[in-house]
Amino acid sequence: MNEIFLGVNIDHIATLRNARGTSYPDPVHAADIAERAGADGITVHLREDRRHIKDRDVHLLAQTINTRLNLEMAVTDEMLAIAEQVKPTFCCLVPEKRQELTTEGGLDVAGNLPQIKAACGQLAEAGILVSLFIDADKNQIDAAFQCQAPFIEIHTGQYADAVSEAQAMAELARLKDGIAYAHQAGIKVNAGHGLHYHNVKPVAAIGEIIELNIGHAIIARAAFDGLHTAVADMRKLMQEARLSSLIER
Ligand SMILES: CC(=O)[C@@H](O)[C@H](O)COP(=O)(O)O
Numbered sequence: 001m002n003e004i005f006l007g008v009n010i011d012h013i014a015t016l017r018n019a020r021g022t023s024y025p026d027p028v029h030a031a032d033i034a035e036r037a038g039a040d041g042i043t044v045h046l047r048e049d050r051r052h053i054k055d056r057d058v059h060l061l062a063q064t065i066n067t068r069l070n071l072e073m074a075v076t077d078e079m080l081a082i083a084e085q086v087k088p089t090f091c092c093l094v095p096e097k098r099q100e101l102t103t104e105g106g107l108d109v110a111g112n113l114p115q116i117k118a119a120c121g122q123l124a125e126a127g128i129l130v131s132l133f134i135d136a137d138k139n140q141i142d143a144a145f146q147c148q149a150p151f152i153e154i155h156t157g158q159y160a161d162a163v164s165e166a167q168a169m170a171e172l173a174r175l176k177d178g179i180a181y182a183h184q185a186g187i188k189v190n191a192g193h194g195l196h197y198h199n200v201k202p203v204a205a206i207g208e209i210i211e212l213n214i215g216h217a218i219i220a221r222a223a224f225d226g227l228h229t230a231v232a233d234m235r236k237l238m239q240e241a242r243l244s245s246l247i248e249r
């Protein structure tokens with residue numbers, strides 16, 4: 001049996017922090033907890049609009065994590081320069097739209113071959129392992145091969161968003177086809193986007209996948225799993241303060 005790795009995407013720890021402009025919760029702290037829980041890698045998406053992860057996070061994570069940093073980013077000169085400076089283990093090139101709530105599809109590698117091939121070369125030159133975030137489409141997989149990208153990350157968003165069992169099964173079959181095709185071509189395959197506790201198993205069962213990157217569902221689950229302790233701790237602090245003020249009187 002091939003091992004399967006989990007990359008934990010901690011973008012939405014930063015979303016919560018940025019909602020109030022506080023210094024907490026800190027993605028650096030989240031990465032430490034995720035690693036201690038068994039994460040094989042930490043993924044962050046430095047968006048051009050910096051809506052969640054900030055430059056400071058990427059720099060600190062690169063210095064502090066004990067596993068592997070996977071930096072997701074658009075193919076722009078600004079991001080390429082940051083990657084060359086930070087030198088994450090992996091750089092996953094993704095499409096980006098300013099108005100989208102989250103990544104809406106795979107990168108059009110076939111339609112932007114010269115630009116993406118040059119970016120792959122530049123990152124490889126810096127010693128970074130490149131991954132191209134693409135749909136399970138043979139045309140895009142062929143283009144990733146032409147770019148000499150050692151990894152692809154297959155976009156599982158359409159599977160995750162399926163509105164019926166039949167649609168989910170059709171999307172899963174499409175994922176399996178694309179993944180088998182890429183694997184045969186010698187490309188290493190990761191996958192991710194929109195995976196959660198109720199849809200992950202059929203994807204995790206695909207033997208050629210090396211790593212799944214999962215973020216939103218894990219952070220959402222963490223909020224609920226931690227809520228009991230968080231409320232109880234606050235209640236306890238308040239009670240302690242009241243008791244000690246009585247003693248001081
Ligand atoms: C590229 C990809 O699949 C996503 O994980 C993306 O990084 C999510 O971005 P947001 O965290 O902004 O939704």
Ligand SMILES: NCC(=O)COP(=O)(O)O
Binds near residue numbers: 009191215
């Ligand atoms: N590349 C996929 C990723 O990092 C996590 O996506 P999501 O689980 O937050 O949808």
